[in-house]
Amino acid sequence: MSRGQSYFITLIRNPSRQNNNTTQIRTLTLDSPSRSSSTEPNSDAHQALTSYTEMAKTVTTIIRERHRWQQTLVSDFPSFNFADPLFFRQMLTLQNNNNTNSNVMFSLWFFRWLCSTFDYKPDPVSLNLLFGALLDAKAVKAAKSFLDTTRFSPEATLLDRYVKCLCEDGLVEEGIKVYTLLKESGTVPTVPTCNAVLLGCLKVKKLDLFWELHKEMKEETEVVDLERIQCLIQALCDGGEVSEGYELLKKVLKQGLDPGHAVYSRLISGFCKIGNYACMSEILHTMIAWNHSPSIYTYQEIIKGLCKNQKQREAFSVFNSLKERGYAPDRVVYTTMIHGLCEMGWFGSARKLWFEMMEKGMRPNEFTYNVMIHAHLKRGEVVLARELYGEMLRNGFGETTVSCNTMITGFCSYGRADQAFEVFKKMSDIGVKPDAITYNALVQGFCKENKVEKGISLFKELKALGMKPSDRTYAALQKVRNLKMSESVAASLNEILEVA
Template sequence: MNALRQRTHSLVCISLNTSKFIHISTNSKSSTLVNAMCDSLRRGSNWDTLTKQFCSVELNHSIVEKVLLKLKDPVDAKCALGFFHWSAQRKHYQHNLWSYCATIHVMVRARMLIDARVLIESVLKKHVEDDSRCLVIDSLFRTYEVMESSPLVFDLLVQAYAKMRMLEVAFDVCCYLEEHGFSLSLISFNTLIHLVTKSDKSCLVWSIYEYMLQKRRYPNEETIRSLISALCKEGKLQTYVDMLDRIHGKRCSPSVIVNTSLIFRIIEEGQTEGGVLLLKRMLQRNMILDTIAYSLVVYAKVKLGNLESALEGYEEMLKRGFSANSFVYTTFIGAYCREGKIERANFLLQEMENMGLKPYDETFNLIIEGCAKVNRVEESLSNCEKMMGRGLLPSCSAFNEMIGKLCETGNAEQANAMLTPLLDKGFLPNEITYSHLIAGYAKAHKIQEILKLYYEMESRLLTPTLQVFSSLISNDFLTVATTVLGTLFGM
């Protein structure tokens, strides 16, 4: 048994030594070939010369990788690019992801950025599927250190995704890179924001800007211009300009408009704590005005349902010398209306007017709707008339709440009379508006008025709701209900 073991051990040693010699010999040949190729490239040999000189060489990934590693310094960048393109033309050889990424790193180090961009776009097109795009990033990571590259390569990657209109992917890659310790430049964020603005993905613009601020990449004039364009495209620029006029009393800079719109969106989406945190950071960097910041904090606390805390914040605001404004008053009026505290809401409305602050459309809408919900219909009507007298139109939801209560109490005629002047001023009723009126006339058994309203609905391309049919059937207007159904379904 011992003799067998010794014989086996001897055979293994011989085998290992033989393998070692073969490996050394192979490495030696490979190294000689790689050096010869690099020397030829450095001498400026053209493709024909290279092909004749190395016609018997069958390229493989190992040889290509070694050549690219030899030529990784900026002084050899043109040689590396020439070798990459020459080897791509050889029969039976195709570059793998490693050689693409290694060559991209070489181009970036040498600041041959046009060539780097071309290669990046080429490799992205080869790996465009969702399940393989991470392969490109991971391969760039794996080759980053060995090619002694620059973080600029990842900026070019994100910019390439953006220019290829793969906008969501570009943002995903941006987040992925940040998670792995690579921070993008402001140029990359601006490129991404600018191209998203030109697309139909407006929500993505604000997600990118929020993320950018969270990572402490602060905007420049180019960023702000793109975001103002996004607001214009959404049709919301005037909305935020008006809001700031009510808070600040005069026109604000484009950057303040943009930052206010972002915070307001975040709060509206229910991410109140995140919005307030970002707001404080903006305030520290003078990206937003104090009065606006305090007003938005009050609004955020009201949205969270912390009315007492909001009132404390408001009192602190006044103690610090800031003046009250229409936006904050309207915020509190809305809170009291939702709680059914109409007396308190009315008091605030009167107080703001006494201070010379002008109620605006939202202020009146809240009061109109709040009064109607607690059956104070006369007050609701009075505020609606006051609103119209100032050249403002009620919102459809506020008006519907008010006339709904009127129709329930048998005042369909009065409700219909309120609608007529509004229509002349451009008010756009919806299905619910007509449903309330039809239900009110059904209770009064006024069939002609019901038919008039139905045909008016039809002319406005509005479809009767279930409430219409229920009210007609319950009031024995089966003939009218059948007529309506027949018209709807062509019976």
């Protein structure tokens, strides 16, 4: 039984339910004067608070507008006690009313200035308040730096939010460390935080860790929400268990839950990659039935998958149906379809799409050009291929390894290895590095034309550069073994094939 399948049984026995007992995060604000430990009358405390509020407004304006605001504060207010914790909290409250990244950074700068200039010892309430404000503003790296420098222990609810922010910001390893510490302290992380940790594992492609953490989370709480289901289906697809992901989707839909557009698209992409178009079609229809219109990207995945699995006819049918239903294929979709049609030998239809794409204002990219150039060369239309290659360069696409390989493989496949070799020599002149594809194409091309000595020479060069010969290259060398050749060339060829 796969790791995914064991979850399905649990899901049926324990139907997903919403957790209404979500942990409430305590709002950290300035204590009311009426609850203050001060022995002064309430009216005096209120007056002090009002004075602090006005002063906080003034200080905030100075920090925002003055380049050297520190000197201004010291010179303009020499007798004011900036290090009073009550003032600092009032300052935070004022600045964080408009919860933006810039405001919270003003608060952080002011805090650092207090610590470096005055004998300021921040109290836990102020530290938690500033740390929470940094999390609210998604200033995760600043929050991490603040925590590292102050070395204070935030409230559990803030740590929970910190874990979520770390994972969402891509700092997954750090998030998992804090998540572990949080659990060791006896706090059960909230469901959204657990989901963020799991999603983070998927982002950094740590599937083993994903399943390990999911198992622990499942033992601690039976709550399974839609976000968790989305994570599970993605993990199953990433692990090559697309069919198990589809089974989970079916069970979720039977419970009346809709996991969202991204889940359908992910499963469609997964089935396209393994060539299971029956299931892909089922999911596509289910997606539409649940009022999710497939995006152009989803259709792009379908067309690309069909073309890769030699189903260009079906891909072309989907492409035309797409346009009939009002979708506007982009350059990527056009290029994918043009490539598929060229591979199938439907060059006329490919050229028609080429001109249709340009009529709609979409410039061909380098890949589109290379597809058409290669198709011209395969048809023996060398002049047209060269003209198109020149057009590509004039349109700002410089010569690259990919574009040179297109010309080389095209010439070699058409029986013009010498012309391919001219392109190869030009690569070093213009500073473009050949790769394994370059050498393999040339070796195969020369062997195809029975020019064994040139083929062997390039094969040795390929090996000397640490590149790997392809199976087709060895097959091409094996094919010319019985040809008449000099003893030295025959010896070299036999040595290559014996080692292989």
